[in-house]
Amino acid sequence: MIRPSLGVRWGAIRAYSKLTAEHYNVARGSYGSIEQSDLDFFKSIVPNGVVTDASDLEMFNEDWMHKYRGQSKVMLKPQNTEQVSKIMAHCNARKLAVVPQGGNTGLVGGSVPVFDEIILSLANMNKIRHFDPVSGVLTADAGVILQNADDYLRTQGFIFPLDLGAKGSCQIGGNLATNAGGLRLLRYGSLHGTVLGVEGVFATGEVFDGLSSLRKDNTGYDLKQLFIGSEGTLGVITGLSIICPPKPNAVNVAFLGLESFDKVQEAFVKSRSHLAEILSSFECMDASSLKLASHHCSLQAPLSDVHPFSVLIETSGSNSAHDEEKLSGFLEALMEEGIITDGVLAQDETQIANLWYWREFIPEASTKAGGVYKYDVSLPLPAMWELVDATNDRLIKQNLVGSTDEFPVVDTIGYGHIGDSNLHLNVAVRRYDDRVEQALEPFVFEFVAKHKGSVSAEHGLGFQKAHALHYSKSEHMIGLMKALKRHYDPNLILNPYKYLP
Amino acid sequence: MSTKLRIMVPVKRVVDAAIRPRVNKAQTGIETQGVKYSINPFCDIAVEEALRLREGNKDLVESIHAVSVGGKKSQEVLRTALAKGVDTSTLVDVGEKEVETLSVAKVLAKLVEQQKSNFVLLGKQAIDSDANHTGQMLAGLLGWPQATNAAKIEISGDEVTVTREIDGGEEVVKAKLPMIVTTDLRLNEPRYASLPNIMKAKKKPLDTVTADSLGVDITPRVEILKVAEPPARGAGVTVETTDDFIAKIKEKGAL
Numbered sequence A: 001m002i003r004p005s006l007g008v009r010w011g012a013i014r015a016y017s018k019l020t021a022e023h024y025n026v027a028r029g030s031y032g033s034i035e036q037s038d039l040d041f042f043k044s045i046v047p048n049g050v051v052t053d054a055s056d057l058e059m060f061n062e063d064w065m066h067k068y069r070g071q072s073k074v075m076l077k078p079q080n081t082e083q084v085s086k087i088m089a090h091c092n093a094r095k096l097a098v099v100p101q102g103g104n105t106g107l108v109g110g111s112v113p114v115f116d117e118i119i120l121s122l123a124n125m126n127k128i129r130h131f132d133p134v135s136g137v138l139t140a141d142a143g144v145i146l147q148n149a150d151d152y153l154r155t156q157g158f159i160f161p162l163d164l165g166a167k168g169s170c171q172i173g174g175n176l177a178t179n180a181g182g183l184r185l186l187r188y189g190s191l192h193g194t195v196l197g198v199e200g201v202f203a204t205g206e207v208f209d210g211l212s213s214l215r216k217d218n219t220g221y222d223l224k225q226l227f228i229g230s231e232g233t234l235g236v237i238t239g240l241s242i243i244c245p246p247k248p249n250a251v252n253v254a255f256l257g258l259e260s261f262d263k264v265q266e267a268f269v270k271s272r273s274h275l276a277e278i279l280s281s282f283e284c285m286d287a288s289s290l291k292l293a294s295h296h297c298s299l300q301a302p303l304s305d306v307h308p309f310s311v312l313i314e315t316s317g318s319n320s321a322h323d324e325e326k327l328s329g330f331l332e333a334l335m336e337e338g339i340i341t342d343g344v345l346a347q348d349e350t351q352i353a354n355l356w357y358w359r360e361f362i363p364e365a366s367t368k369a370g371g372v373y374k375y376d377v378s379l380p381l382p383a384m385w386e387l388v389d390a391t392n393d394r395l396i397k398q399n400l401v402g403s404t405d406e407f408p409v410v411d412t413i414g415y416g417h418i419g420d421s422n423l424h425l426n427v428a429v430r431r432y433d434d435r436v437e438q439a440l441e442p443f444v445f446e447f448v449a450k451h452k453g454s455v456s457a458e459h460g461l462g463f464q465k466a467h468a469l470h471y472s473k474s475e476h477m478i479g480l481m482k483a484l485k486r487h488y489d490p491n492l493i494l495n496p497y498k499y500l501p
Numbered sequence B: 001m002s003t004k005l006r007i008m009v010p011v012k013r014v015v016d017a018a019i020r021p022r023v024n025k026a027q028t029g030i031e032t033q034g035v036k037y038s039i040n041p042f043c044d045i046a047v048e049e050a051l052r053l054r055e056g057n058k059d060l061v062e063s064i065h066a067v068s069v070g071g072k073k074s075q076e077v078l079r080t081a082l083a084k085g086v087d088t089s090t091l092v093d094v095g096e097k098e099v100e101t102l103s104v105a106k107v108l109a110k111l112v113e114q115q116k117s118n119f120v121l122l123g124k125q126a127i128d129s130d131a132n133h134t135g136q137m138l139a140g141l142l143g144w145p146q147a148t149n150a151a152k153i154e155i156s157g158d159e160v161t162v163t164r165e166i167d168g169g170e171e172v173v174k175a176k177l178p179m180i181v182t183t184d185l186r187l188n189e190p191r192y193a194s195l196p197n198i199m200k201a202k203k204k205p206l207d208t209v210t211a212d213s214l215g216v217d218i219t220p221r222v223e224i225l226k227v228a229e230p231p232a233r234g235a236g237v238t239v240e241t242t243d244d245f246i247a248k249i250k251e252k253g254a255l
């Protein structure tokens, strides 16, 4: 049986990406530099967890897109919260800058250093601490890989409330740090709702002991929320507790072909009323996305023709007969009303996995030619594909798109979590080229601001979007954020050059 | 002169191939509650091949009939087969109990007679019992030639050429219709069921008969006493050096 792996594999290392600091002309902050005495101290805290070999550090200095590259000389791999606290206290006293790093799958250049920041890897904090099968609350180290957390939960009859294409590499602490949304937010909600407790260490070394498993707790400010989406700028997440839904007994997946984005919206509105509580995902991809994916994928295409738009619908419920009846009634109605032109319904788990693969493989496919410019935006649905078309036109007009090597751009593709009004606009390129970047920025950000969208729906700000924050947040808001940052990280040692302008 | 094919495709409903079966608490079989069932992957391949034979040559195939021997829920896999393009189907309702292979083969032999089938395409095995002998027993009962583990099927006139998967290579065999062929993994990649076909399939015939009405006695002759998981593998040990490793395997008598 053909079983695609859903984990993210690292592609062959290509020519080195440029150093972020040089390419973007960044000046180093007035941080301390690592000395032998620092290394000796770190070795006394984590004897087997100090990495200094340059070749060992390569893949942790470069991001998943091969777009950003830092120059760190040291990576630390603590095994418990106490070690993290001691490390942070030392770095704070010495003004040594630190980048917390999870699975390094982040898509905005937030997880890799810019200069010689210390990489603080959570990879060795990878234990499930506790699971309560009555409440469904999981308590675990931050460094547990998402797939491992989900596999464990499935043996207990539960699932992790978040799922995304990078599940084989990303860590649940990294997911919290980026407030990742993923493929089923529509159904299970945001991490701001499902996370019940966070254990972390502030920049100063102070431990934040907020590992509650209470569903309801209105005793004061909800401080754990500060960590969710803070992208390693306030503190290091070391543990978390999260409420997990029961594993659905009946899962169905349909893959549909549609003529226009208007029809996609009609199908979405109908899916919410017809499928109601069993709808668990509504993902959309345009023809260019599927064409790009099919260049790099040997699986059978779901539909015989490529339609202008394709939609993947998933239902999750407890009773397969009930769900199938609902779903087939819904799909028949879509056919009869001419909302969809074609479609298939998976008949077994292998087909379900293969249909999902077509959606989940797109981000990886977009990097295969060399690199990708990624924009992850929230937009009102009617404006969504206007952005894709406008971007495509713009790049074509500037003569940047073509099928031969002299053109930097391979294609502009759009896909995303339509159920959450979240579009991924990707420009697949053969190499990173300033002309492309200048054509895209601030064009994309201005378009989003004009439609009152968000310049970062779920990937965060990191290095790429720190300077674009003002397109979505007022000066006042940015001022409040900066004050908060200074309060918890007075020396600004955590993840510098990122997040805030 | 060429004979038109009247194909029969037997299909079985089994625990989905992607799910790890667990032994039930009473240790009488595998856990069936809350478990996803699907068409047996090899049966799915047989359905696909029947459809491709027709698509490859319209005049070759007169009819494709699917059969399932099982409980009421086996209708699901027949609907899947119909949705993929099979013409007609029969459920032989034998209740929820597992039926022994010889009984299944006898039931199929009767239906082959009724349907005047001259080509039976079926999976080499069902992934639940892994028995791998339904096709062979059916060939024995009917006295027909058989080719098992097919990786490629070519039909010209009355002659069927089958490339078989065998240990370490392939074997090409030839026989005349009527014939039995069992399918292996490489034969093809089954299609998705399209929505228009799923809708059409609802109107296609799905007859239900019993083993009794076919005059086949399916009383089991084998009693299952106990089903158990294979013993769990012991935990491994970590060694520090190559010397330790060699010492360890010597200690275990492997060197």
Ligand SMILES: Cc1cc2nc3c(=O)[nH]c(=O)nc-3n(C[C@H](O)[C@H](O)[C@H](O)COP(=O)(O)OP(=O)(O)OC[C@H]3O[C@@H](n4cnc5c(N)ncnc54)[C@H](O)[C@@H]3O)c2cc1C
Pocket (backbone or CB within 6 Å): A008, A064, A099, A100, A101, A102, A103, A104, A105, A106, A107, A110, A111, A112, A122, A142, A163, A164, A165, A166, A169, A170, A171, A172, A173, A174, A175, A176, A177, A178, A179, A180, A181, A182, A183, A231, A232, A233, A235, A236, A237, A238, A363, A364, A458, A459, A462, A495
């Ligand atoms: C193929 C692919 C598909 C993706 N799909 C989605 C998707 O559908 N939805 C979505 O929202 N995102 C998606 N992403 C991006 C997503 O943000 C990351 O995959 C994931 O959430 C980051 O986890 P990580 O462990 O890799 O974190 P990293 O990449 O290592 O880090 C990300 C950020 O979090 C910080 N950080 C990491 N761990 C900690 C910690 N323990 N404490 C404090 N700070 C920390 C880092 O400093 C950095 O700023 C996708 C990425 C890929 C490669």
